[in-house]
Amino acid sequence: MKIMYHPTSQLLLAFVSWRFSGLAFVPAATKWCRRRPLKLEFNDFDLSVGSSSLDLEGKSTNGANLNANLNLHGSDFPELQYIFQCGPTLYTSSVSSSLLHQLKSSGFKNDDDITTFAMDFASRPEIISQILIQDFQWNAIDAHRARVGITNLVKGRLQISNGKGLESKNKEMQVAAVASNLSLPLANVLEALPQSTDNEAKNKQLQEASQKPKLAPWKSVLVNDKAKLRRTIKERKKRGNDKTSSTEVDKDSYNYGLLDNHTDRDTYHTLFEELENLWSFMTVHQASSVVSEPPIRERTAEVYMRHARLFLGWVVDARKNIIDKDLLNDINAGDTDEVKSVTKSSSPLTTSTSKASVLSEAIDVRKAIWRRVQQRIGKDATAEDMKRNLSLTDIFLDQNTESATSVVQYILWLRAERSISSNYEANILRGLIKIVKFRFAGELSLSNNAVRSTTSKTPLDDIPVIIELRKFHRDAGNRSKKAPRSSDEGKKWLDWSEYLEVIELLKADLGDMIHKYEMESNQQPENDEDDDDGVKQKSLQVHQKEIATTFQHYLILSFFACVPDRQRTFRELQLDRNFLKVDGDSNQDTWVIRHSADDYKTGATYGERPPLPLLPSLTPAIDDFIERWRPCLLRKSDGTSPSSFLFHQPKTGNPLTANSLYQIVSRCCYKYKEKKTNPHLLRDMIVTHVRKNSDASEKELEALALYMGHSVQMQRDSYDRRTLEQKVMPAVSLMQSINSADKQQ
DSSP: OBOOOOHHHHHHHHHHHHHHTTOEEETTTTEEESSSOOOOOGGGGOOOOSOTTBOTTSBBSSOOOTTTTOOOTTOSOHHHHHHHHHSSSOBOHHHHHHHHHHHHHTTOOSHHHHHHHHHTTTTOTHHHHHHHHHHHOOOHHHHHHHHHHHHHHHHHHHHIIIIIHHHHHHHHHHHHHHHTTOOOOHHHHHHHSOOOTTHHHHHHHHHHHHTOOOOOOGGGOOOBHHHHHHHHHHHHHHHTOOOOOTTOOOGGGOOOSOOSSHHHHHHTHHHHHHHHHHHHHHHSOOOTTSOOOOOOOHHHHHHHHHHHHHHHHHHHTTTSOSOSSOHHHHHHTTOOOOOOOOOOSSOGGGSOOOHHHHHHHHHHHHHHHHHHHHHHHOTTOOHHHHHHHOOHHHHSOSSSGGGGHHHHHHHHHIIIIIOOOHHHHHHHHHHHHHHHHHHHHGGGOGGGTOOOOSSSSSGGGGSHHHHHHHHHHHHHHHHHHHSOOSBOGGGTOOOHHHHHHHHHHHHHHHHHHHHHHHHHHHOOOSSOOHHHHHHHHHHHHHHHHHHHHHHHHHHHHHHHHHSOOOHHHHHTOBBTTTEEEEEOGGGOEEEEEOOOTTSSTTHHHHOSOOOEEOOGGGHHHHHHIIIIIGGGGSSSTTOOOSSOBSOBOTTTOOBOOHHHHHHHHHHHHHHHHSOOOOHHHHHHHHHHHHHHHOOOOHHHHHHHHHHHTSOHHHIIIIIOOOOHHHHHHHHHHHHHHHHHHHHHO
């Protein structure tokens, strides 16, 4: 299959090729360069060894003492040579000499030079072998052998710097010599070791490296005030010293909405029937006799349904965590307290109110709603009957502006108790407007000669309560553009080059895991007992699944680097549907993502997308993952896939969810860079990087916007995170160049 690109696609691919095809990494310097693409070649870990007398690590297999003639005098690397031949590695003299010669040829002078180089990777030794392979062109097996010895050298230096002293070092070397059947005088070994003139400063450096603070758990890092509040309340409850009000609840009871379960469906029977009809109203074309709007996407409808359940749960206090009073019992007991009007001004959302006032007015709203239910079904109705018969017609009584009261009080409560952002407020209002439109759509049927407005899309837009809510929505949207961000961006933001380093570090870990697995799987058991073989097979299966999980993480982060799209794109990748292998340029097979208008958020605006190609250098890794490792993540024991999804949850075998993909990206970025980056923030990061660090033309920026599925204005207004100072810097440079040119003339 060969894919044909139309002219727009060619422009996009040219841009992507220019911007992304040259991504490469130099781990030793941790700098981004453009000389080598992202690549993971599994033949790098070919473990075949030419001589049958050596095992996979280059050790002797015949039991002979090949190191009897060890001579450290005159060696540039006496400590490392001793570790290679007498320490835990026990390499043969030929293997040791070859490794030391390669180190010398790579520019390392002595043991101190090696230690200084490797100290930064004391906690991540697999990076050492990756650097030797990528930066010094070592073959993989020699790089991994050298890494083992270098790691032991660094550990020995750290032990000395932490106070174990030379005496402890002597003892270790003596034990190693005895174990190797060597009669090597310790004095000769110590005499051959080079003595540094700045040991005190070096030991201090080693000690500081060993005392590097341990990375805090991912869950303990909180990026916004709301999460901090929930954590504080939860800790108080654990200590049994909770003095918070009933509205300040921890994460376990933070949800106040209706739950889509049997209990709530039975308790609020009428409301759930209306919610099901609301879903059809939003997603299905209605009959010509019904006033409606064009259907929206199911993903968007799901968000609106979630907002609807939250709002209705707040109205009825479904979780009993908002107010302490049982209003239904009070009403049935003959409560005749006057229900006060809560709409105090034409724009009640612009006024500030106290928590006590908000709660008091919310109670009045609920009383009014429950009394309407009582009047409709009868005063003798029980509390259970009233809950079962509660309807949207009781919450939104008529089309007048006052019917917005319940929504207004809900928003005020969210502000006071949950400290919601202006952006979240706008999203909530957008969903609640849909509910109100559904409530009155039947009353404005075209069969009743409803007059279509000349200024609105449908007569629904002319309803006074809708006009009022849309006004609140516009106000929230305007405030969100100027409001500060609700989370600590410093705990999440990565420069794009740092994100690429995360991918490279993850790739190094993956390579090391595959190397260890290959070594374990090729080792022969000491005996032929079935029990030992079964234990080994079980261990290998566990290791396989760990590799498959890490491999999946590596591919997901790499896909984001190639196609900085919304997280839904990668969760919903399906083989042979929207994830296809095609013939690319230069007859290179390339994996591409294909989207119809229904497969992405802005499909209604932009229609079918051009193919989104991944880097050709990723093709071998993707192929290997699909053929070898992906079956380990599937649920069925026979390895067959319950679905065609590319990525799966390791524990269940189900496709990834939004939360599971969020955790993959966030945890990987936190592990390697200590930043809780989220998938959507990656889109901001690449746009900011391109606009800040390149001289991209307007045509290229337009191509990038189209490639990412949004407009240039959205790219500029929402995704560009440059500061105002950074944005005006080109103008400053321009003025300086103009003035300099004028002076020269």
